[in-house]
Amino acid sequence: WSSDEVTVIFVLGGPGAGKGTQCSYLVSDYGFKHLSAGDLLREEQNREGSEFGEMIKTYIKEGTIVPMEVTVQLLENAMRRSMESGGNHGKMFLIDGFPRKLDQAHAFERSVCPSKFTLFFDCSESVMEKRLLHRGETSGRADDNAESIKKRFKTFVETSMPVVNEFESQDRVVKVNAERSPDEVYKDVQEKFKERGV
Ligand code: UP5
């Protein structure tokens, strides 16, 4: 797809930075379709008959990045479904938690659609860790425990930050301080979207 047909905004930030929370606000106010790569992978993991279930489970628990062929295909399928059923709003996407590795970023922008920009939630590890451990008390997510969280942070710094840095060097990053309350963060997001003509 070309960027005339489809609007894609990547939403990045460390584990627990608040990507999903802010995306849900944006969905209600702007009508975006929210596609969380992590949610799509968890869905695929639980789908009966999936050949990737066990593999996805291991990667998520270890906080490492699932091979991009799987994730890109899941995203592309979800985008196609949304466009077939969703009218005009079906073509505006928040792609949450992706791309997390340079090869994914390049492959997606080349073979699926270039992004308009990346919304990046900047948050310290101590704040993210507190949020995730708190969520872990009830979330049931296999990676919301101290050990997995440590591994997720390491992957984020070593593998995913290079993506943000590359986009930044192309002036394609909208950075928001995510350490404040959800409402304050969102206010900043809305102001910055306005500046970028969204
Ligand atoms: N919370 C949110 N905002 C807050 C605020 N401003 N103040 C106080 N609390 C706030 O929020 C996390 C928690 O914090 C919640 O309890 C929330 O209420 C609170 P959330 O909005 O869920 O944060 P989010 O950034 O979405 O955190 P998430 O845990 O989803 O981030 P991850 O990036 O770790 O998880 P994701 O689901 O994207 O990926 C999981 C795994 O899937 C990866 O580790 C990887 O193994 C795999 N994966 C891939 O392999 N490839 C991909 O492309 C994508 C994922």
Ligand code: MG
């Ligand atoms: Mg999330």
